[in-house]
Amino acid sequence: MTEAISTTPHTALTLPTRRHDPLDPPPEFDRIRQEQPATRLAFPDGHLGWLFTRYEDVRAGLADTRLSSHLPRRTSPVRITPLTEEDIEPFANDRSLINTDPPDHTRLRRLLTGQFTVRRMRALQPRIDQIVSDHIDAMARGPRPVDLVTVLALPVPSLVICELLGVPYTDRADFQRHSATLLDVTSTREEILTAIRSIREYMGELVRSKREHPTDDILTGLVHADAGGQPLTHDELVAIGVLLLIAGHETTANMIALGTLTLLRDRTRWEQLSAEPQLIPRAVEELLRYLSIVQFGLVRYAKERVELGGVVIQPGEYVVLHLPAANRDPDKFPDPHTLDFHRTNTHHLAFGHGVHQCLGQQLARVELTATFTRLTSRFPNLRLATPPDHVPMRDTMVVYGVRELLVDWDD
């Protein structure tokens, strides 16, 4: 809080990452958004780029395809473990949805959008309800206090994405571990390289087996897909498979556990949803806004000169579009630091914006609504089994959340 923020235009900030309250973004963002909404940002690798924190600017930046998702360097606004050119070389050409621009991006994304339509996701609802119920029943029968992450938050979305993709759920221990390593900015070079190699090898084997033994799942569909007359290469299949597997479980898992902490820390929230389950879909949108778990924002690379938020971004400059700061912008969301399930404005940027907006967002909505509905109705008196400030947080993870959430209840 005492950290001084210069208002000199030539002074670059470093990205604030230290939270005072585990459920709020670092408090500096309120001052930055007000005083320096478009500001120079010093990246840890020495690059001088930009930070945008206002809702309108972040939204406009995400919609602007001149701000590329194909980053020439592994530049990050938070300190990450450097990798050498040699380290990166084996997977430097991995192309997936997350690191390509139109028209390549369009070609890849359109192979998948048909699998994630609102209609398809609703059709999955009975199966998702079943998975949630099974895990909640097992939780009720098991020992307590219990870690909600282990018994519910991680298994539910992991099992759902495994079934959708066609990944054997029995292999989860390995891919969950690799995925955690890749999302942790403190992982060592050796840990990162081992995790990338292992998860790529694993997915490569799976792709080969789907080619020989087709099954009814997304991965098989992709193997046999005809992307505008041009089938996906083996490396493209592996990169897309890895992306869907990681993004498919880490994000929802953390929203379930962090959302539960949020609702239990102020128990009137939990009681409100137990009593009025019809509020849950709106509560899900508000939790997405309030928690904005992609905690360091999104990085883009200016391919050409772009004017944004009153400044000029030069070609070659990197830009951070800060989702948590934008989603707490009082100009867009009145009283932004209050969790309000009756908020009518749901235009949050938790899933991003523009052509890269989260492909799995409709799946996430169904999973989150099903989980909070069943959890609040089955355990109306669920409570934290540790003081809230003792809950270990994922401060170093690209996707924020809790590492463990011990909960208890009365029968």
Added chain:
Amino acid sequence: MRVTVDQDVCCGSGMCVLTAPDIFTQRDTDGIVELRTDTVPPSHEDQVREAALLCPSGAITTH
């Protein structure tokens, strides 16, 4: 009110179908937007404006 969609820029997020299901639908094959009708009844105008605002790729235009 009339509404048009640009299928070339649509990225299949499904936000329009979530917001105004009587007006928008998604092609089963690739999730791209299709209109159920291009004439918006007055009762649905707010929904359609909201869908246009929410659309991540700017594929929806109201007239």
